[in-house]
Amino acid sequence: MTRIVIGSEKGGYLLTGDSGGWSVEGPLFPGWKVTAFGRDNGMHLAAVASNWFGVGIHRSEDLVNWEPIDRPPAWPEDSDRKMEQLWRFHHDGKRLWAGVAHAGLFTSTDAGVTWNPVDGLNEHHTRPDWEPGLGGLTAHRILTAGNQVWVAISAVGVFRSDDGGATWSPKNDGVPPVDSPENGPRPEVGYCVHGLAQDAENPMTIWRQDHRGVFRTTDGGDSWVRIENGLPANFGFVMWRDHGSGRMFTVPLESDENRVPVDGRLRVYLSDDRGETWWVAGTGWPDAPQFSGVLRGAFDGDGEGRFVFGTTGGRVWITNDNGETWECLEASFPRIGAVSLL
Template structure:
């Protein structure tokens, strides 16, 4: 039995079931409100949801039962002595140390919790970074959307910000450095590409089987790192994929050479190429890519899949894959992408999909 947390424009939906037998709605929370992201901490079992209020901006809520009462977490706010406001929280990620969680938001901010998500504190090392005045937002805002902890090393952390790029810390976020070597922002004039704060990273996932191996979906390109993000190699040019633009990326936990992307036409037309919904898979670290779409809409389906709306559960040949679209459709595979089926239809536009 698999549980899927689906953040949508009109609330959180918790589904339960399996691909073969189907899924049903187990719980719904925050009806009518934008849920950007929701997850379940595998260590404590606690559920956390990022909810965007039209008045208060981004907030984090926690509960032990998604069908019960939710409690607003404390400390999710920017300094009162500044003029910036917290637009939204994009992502929540468990850290390596017990009880530690991280949350990334707009405008390019990182929060940390030491008590399982009940209270939070702004990371001042990143917030006060001297290059911040040069940061520019991507199309979705100045969003810190990717948080990558390192196994068995709570001091190491990676984050990615659109459109600022990849950042690394080796001291639990006290200090940060850029790590965009090898990434080419072709959307910029050539003379401007060396500016470090112009890299529009869309998503980064680390391989649990080989922690120094990472895959990135960029604004234009799919990249791989074999040295923990120090340098990046382009593995997704448009000779192998129908488009080098997309938002989410997923890595098979059992195989560091295996990753999945969902290409979209491009920045001006963020829909599936040709109206054919396909998940593209590599089994050789990006040397080749193969479309997987048995059971997915093949014609006249111009879907948009956002950066947090693709996730997995399990590994290997029985890897489960799930993604949702802004059309309100959610699709799943129980055999590593070989075949697909609809697991939910007619939901509000999907912002995020996470398995629990």
């Protein structure tokens, strides 16, 4: 039995089932945009956002009874930053991290009750040059390995810390800036990373779905190379590595201007050679056109062959055999922005 929690534009939903059928519980937080899910040992966390009421974090031990925390991450009163949305929770074994928009990182050591800003990143000397993209100015992906931390910030780039988050350096060499020619000027920031996936055994190897293409680094981000052989387009948001098999997953979208599956063919693409070559994953895809995309937080996997994603059209797709066969759940939901396998 699989349990999935999804966050949508209007509420969260708990999905429980298998190939024999699925039950849907919810909405959790009706009327709220549910933007991220996290876990800190036995505590579940859900982040919500509202155009009217800003950001909130709720905690639950049973996914049924949720308690709001008193003080979610906040910017100083004298800053010109707004707390628009919490995009990502990440637990590194000791600390719980949160990536937010306007872009920044916060950490918690009490399972999300209180939060402290990561000043080394949030007040980075390049910050005056951080400009938002279409999705805002968001810190949306966090990777950790020991004392090393990577963060992906849309329209800014990847930063790495080698000292647990005290100091940070941009790591985008080899990736074109979002608004410059391939071989144009290389500013310190201005690189629009959409997704990151890491090799848990070799954490200096990271895959990157960027606004400008698909890339891989084997030196922790010091240099990136393109890996797009077999993909019908190099735009998209999904980048996932199944740790057990090493298989890579991505979902190409047509282009920056037209963020839908190429020719209406919603397909996951796989790679078994570390991204050198890609091909269409398995069976189960519909013949009917599908013009819904997949957003940067709307997928998750268990590292053992199970992978699930939600679409902007509110449908949920799952594979239990590492991408060989795919099932679309019958239920549909509002635009999906967050997915977590429980």
